[in-house]
Amino acid sequence: MGEPDGLISEADGGTLFRGGFVCTADDAAGVHPTGSVLVVGDRIAAVGEVADVDAVAAGLPVPVRAVDATGMMVLPGFVNPHWHDMFAARVAFRGALRPPSDLGDEPGFFASGGNMAQVSMAFDSFADMIAGLTPEEALAVARYSLWTQLRSGVTTLGDTGSLNRPDALVEAARSLGIRLSVTTWAADAVCAPGESRYRRTRDTDRILGEIEELLRMPPDPLVRARPSALYSTNMSDELGRGLADLVSRYGTGFVTHVGALRNESDVVRAYYGTSPVRRLADLGLLSDRLMAVHTAFVDDDERKLLLDAGAHISHSPAKYGPTGESALSETKQISEFLASGLDVSLSTDGGPYPIGGMVEAMRAAWQMHNEMRADNTFVRPSKALDMATRTAARGLGWEEVGSLVVGHRADLVLVPTTGWRYLLNPRPLESFLTLGGSIDVHTVVVGGRVLVEGGRSTECDEAELEREYLSALRSFSGRHLHVPDDVLGRLFPAL
Numbered sequence: 350m351g352e353p354d355g356l357i358s359e360a361d362g363g364t365l366f367r368g369g370f371v372c373t374a375d376d377a378a379g380v381h382p383t384g385s386v387l388v389v390g391d392r393i394a395a396v397g398e399v400a401d402v403d404a405v406a407a408g409l410p411v412p413v414r415a416v417d418a419t420g421m422m423v424l425p426g427f428v429n430p431h432w433h434d435m436f437a438a439r440v441a442f443r444g445a446l447r448p449p450s451d452l453g454d455e456p457g458f459f460a461s462g463g464n465m466a467q468v469s470m471a472f473d474s475f476a477d478m479i480a481g482l483t484p485e486e487a488l489a490v491a492r493y494s495l496w497t498q499l500r501s502g503v504t505t506l507g508d509t510g511s512l513n514r515p516d517a518l519v520e521a522a523r524s525l526g527i528r529l530s531v532t533t534w535a536a537d538a539v540c541a542p543g544e545s546r547y548r549r550t551r552d553t554d555r556i557l558g559e560i561e562e563l564l565r566m567p568p569d570p571l572v573r574a575r576p577s578a579l580y581s582t583n584m585s586d587e588l589g590r591g592l593a594d595l596v597s598r599y600g601t602g603f604v605t606h607v608g609a610l611r612n613e614s615d616v617v618r619a620y621y622g623t624s625p626v627r628r629l630a631d632l633g634l635l636s637d638r639l640m641a642v643h644t645a646f647v648d649d650d651e652r653k654l655l656l657d658a659g660a661h662i663s664h665s666p667a668k669y670g671p672t673g674e675s676a677l678s679e680t681k682q683i684s685e686f687l688a689s690g691l692d693v694s695l696s697t698d699g700g701p702y703p704i705g706g707m708v709e710a711m712r713a714a715w716q717m718h719n720e721m722r723a724d725n726t727f728v729r730p731s732k733a734l735d736m737a738t739r740t741a742a743r744g745l746g747w748e749e750v751g752s753l754v755v756g757h758r759a760d761l762v763l764v765p766t767t768g769w770r771y772l773l774n775p776r777p778l779e780s781f782l783t784l785g786g787s788i789d790v791h792t793v794v795v796g797g798r799v800l801v802e803g804g805r806s807t808e809c810d811e812a813e814l815e816r817e818y819l820s821a822l823r824s825f826s827g828r829h830l831h832v833p834d835d836v837l838g839r840l841f842p843a844l
């Protein structure tokens with residue numbers, strides 16, 4: 350509760366979200382069962398009990414519009430720090446051409462500890478797919494893909510390497526109004542089957558130049574950039590050293606998948622001479638600037654390296670089962686990192702379809718960590734929310750989002766909490782994580798702009814977004830992926 354100094358100008362209108370169940374996700378995980386959030390311009394001007402916030406609003410020198418939040422939970426906008434736009438692959442890559450029945454499915458390449466050669470070759474091949482997208486196709490795919498995140502309550506998104514052009518992701522984020530930390534598809538080597546040393550496949554300097562161009566973008570409240578390496582199986586030593594140099598020169602964070610699969614370490618040792626986390630340390634990439642994604646399969650020394658460095662761990666518990674990964678339960682290492690006090694955030698990861706959103710990740714974290722530890726207090730619903738908002742924002746180095754506190758950017762999510770699912774439960778967040786989902790998100794506000802209301806976009810024509818996506822997907826899948834025309838005709842009868 351309080352009023353910021355020097356933030357309010359006559360030009361800014363105010364919006365008062367009044368009378369909801371406010372979860373602040375601040376340091377104290379505060380709740381205001383009958384609370385309000387006052388927004389002026391793109392910042393939060395007051396948070397607290399209704400009467401206190403009313404008093405601040407009454408004293409403002411600007412007009413204030415009231416939004417009735419009665420019967421709603423008011424949460425910070427979700428921060429998804431590990432995500433990939435893979436929507437260009439929906440037709441070809443384990444996607445729309447699958448049979449309707451799942452009974453014939455074989456384990457995928459992430460299953461059973463990971464088919465590392467296949468993973469490495471596939472990740473390398475995606476660079477050609479990105480190059481094959483026209484700028485128009487890339488933008489249409491990016492806008493639709495980002496929209497599905499915004500619609501699910503994500504207000505800040507951390508790209509971790511997308512099957513799309515970074516310039517298209519940036520333009521899509523600006524046009525939709527969602528915050529984005531953008532990166533590139535940074536992979537320049539493969540662990541090819543039958544060989545004993547990694548093979549360079551891409552021009553490392555070009556990859557480094559592409560990320561540096563993004564790092565030079567003028568500062569913007571919506572868009573930032575951070576260097577990434579897709580995976581240690583696909584990162585040459587030269588690329589790793591170049592990325593470390595960028596991280597230090599630009600003072601940014603760095604993100605990579607590491608320790609994600611059981612079979613990863615042996616393969617990385619064989620092809621690169623040392624294990625994945627040690628490689629990061631040797632290359633100068635292990636520090637408190639590192640966001641290590643998944644990070645379940647590490648040895649004792651690697652665990653100590655990560656703990657000593659104060660690395661950030663992000664994991665995606667709603668995604669592991671559907672891809673056959675065992676990052677949570679096989680080693681329980683991510684729970685151990687959490688118990689040791691490292692920052693551990695939640696994220697969705699990415700796929701060619703909308704996979705579990707941040708609400709589903711919160712549910713999975715609440716249910717699965719507690720099950721593994723036989724302790725219902727290890728990840729409480731409030732902790733799950735923190736991991737999906739405040740902690741995730743810290744991992745992105747985006748300190749002014751992720752909590753409802755005065756002076757932060759006004760990024761909010763409103764969820765209806767009336768009806769049988771919430772009856773006589775004084776803890777609506779618990780009911781939401783038990784029986785709710787991304788689809789229940791009603792209102793999404795980014796920087797004070799209401800972008801979703803009643804589950805619908807306030808600014809875009811959703812039917813047009815979808816049409817443009819399908820049209821881009823059809824042309825790209827035909828021209829670049831050589832999907833036959835009669836197959837495309839069946840998949841896209843309306844186009």
Ligand SMILES: [Zn+2]
Nearest residue numbers: 509606698699
């Ligand atoms: Zn990922």
